Amino acid sequence: MPALKNKLGIDSRYRSCHTAVSAEGYVFEGHVPAKYIRQFLKEKPQDAIGLVVPGMPAGSPGMEIGADFSPYQVLLLTRDGQSRVYATVQTYESQF
Known part of the structure; x- marks a missing residue:
């Protein structure tokens, strides 16, 4: 997993136990609440690779x-x- 997380651009200080990649290639690392994933995918912030907890x-x-x-x-x-x-x-x- 460390090699994959490196490839995805997830520095060790941001890592957790779960890693997901959306169909668009965005990364979600750790226990990110679904409401923030949905919000992020609607917004698609410029220069972002994803969200982490x-x-x-x-x-x-x-x-x-x-x-x-x-x-x-x-x-x-x-x-x-x-x-x-x-x-x-x-x-x-508030996380739901």
């Missing part, structure tokens, strides 16, 4: 642990290897 934040989709929740950021990755905050998820409910 580094690590495995408690309470993110697929990482539910009882009532535990840690706010986290969804990052937009750009072709030059940089990132910027695409969304900040403050509550469990």
Whole structure:
């Protein structure tokens, strides 16, 4: 997987346990909420390669642990290897 993630342009600091590639070639790494994937695919931000949620934040989709929740950021990755905050998820409910 590391070789594939390198090829896709996902630097090690942005990696998580899941990697998906859309039909258009956009990358989605980690526990990115579906609502942000849909939004991203509608917007198709210029110079973006995709969205990532580094690590495995408690309470993110697929990482539910009882009532535990840690706010986290969804990052937009750009072709030059940089990132910027695409969304900040403050509550469990807001990610749906």
